[in-house]
Amino acid sequence: MIKLDGVSKKFATGTFGLSEINLAIDKGEFVFLVGATGSGKTTLFRILIRDLVPSEGKVRVGDLDVSTLPKSKLTTLRKMIGVVFQDLKLLNDRTIFENVVLPLDVSGETGLGAAEKVEKILRKVGIFEHKDKFPVQLSGGELQRTAIARALVLSPQIILADEPTGNLDAATSWEIVKILSDINKEGTTVIMATHNTDIVKSMDMRTIHIDRGKIVKDENIKHVVIKEKEKDEKGENKDDKEVKEKGEGKKE
């Protein structure tokens, strides 16, 4: 689904945002991206949606070669990826409904069908009753839900959530993570950048640690389905299954 080969990003100031990143994320994975502020998490997201062009390396998202993607295909890429931005990027002069319907409108989906889709998503994230309000009238958690709803409305294959729990209290943070987890269970690949170690530990999902633009640790990679599939194809899993079954038998 997502593959980065030797990706580096050097900014005009001479500093490296990312350095030699090699990464593969499969369809349906839930991945935490952990690292200090300025470690390169947002840069990685911006490269994935081609808001930044990598200085070196190759980036693939689905069938698209993002590093050499022509401008004409940019819309296709951005419809594949729903982004929950760190600063939310909601339009303050539009209502919650208008903000969420925007991606549908941009892709030419209008009318009753679009309205029904938006209402369904708003109910799903729990802010339907606020649909006619403006962003300034909502709390932090509600705004975060709006941003998630907007990212979801086009049913993207991938969701990138940049610090979606950043300024929220613990209870609201968990609600947001629950929404993202539910989306993931429906088959959407979710990559969530966060500082919140409690959430990361509790969720027990694949966790990629980034420090100064480099991947320093890739934990819980056992969740990578592709590796399991490869093992199945090679018959390597047969022995594992037997061991597992024996273990379970012992437990019983």
Added chain:
Amino acid sequence: MKFFSTAWRNIRRSPYQALSAVLIMSLTFLVISFFVFLLVGSSKIINFFESKPQVTAFFKNDATQQQINGLQNELSTSGEIASIKFVSKDEALKIYKEQNKDDPLLLDLVTADVLPASFEISAVKIEDLAGISETLKKSPIVSEVIYQRDVVSALTSWTNAIRQIGLALIILLSAVSVFIMVTIIGVKISRKKPDIEIMKLIGATSWYIRWPFIIEGVTYGAIGAIIGWTISVGVLLYTTPFLESFLKGIPVLPVSLLSLLGLLAFELLLASLLGILSSYLAVLRYLKT
């Protein structure tokens, strides 16, 4: 439809900028309307004078019909004459009576004997008038020759001057309104840059972002054209009675409703083109997508 509502939202959110754009467009189209009226009016006046006999030759009282016929044959065979009409003393009296029907005193004093018979002549080419006039003056039966070349040429040169000044003013005002509109829409684009950035990040194409600004420009142009046209037509209708008495006998006024609607359609088209041009220039200048 969505583009229209976005454009309308943009207009409502900055009413003073919208007002400036509409005012400059109104001024431009007010001037355009007045110059169109002036040009059409002066053309009609020239046509009126051109359709009149260009040379009138009055005969002496002792001129015989044979001599008059001889002169008519001489002129007709020259190939320079488009039409020649003989006006007898009786016909001259009829014309005189018609022109002075409101003044019985003048009617009582004049009889057919007092008025001379005449030729009303139109030339094929206006430059032949001088030659025809000379031929007539040399004829022993002609007492006086009047020709309107001077009136028509003076009017033509005035009309040409008006046309050139008008055209220059229209081009200047159109350019000024385009520059002002580019600036106004450019400011709006600059102010909406964060929103535009968000739209691009969620997959909006360049044209999705451009269309509302183009529609906005066309709206300013169209409203300006309607206001300019309405004021100019109002002024024209108000002054029609005065102008009619001033241009006594010259069929310039009233202007037909169809012509006025034709002018409005032309101005709306021009306004749309100016609006599209201004918005497109602003989009190219301020919206690098």
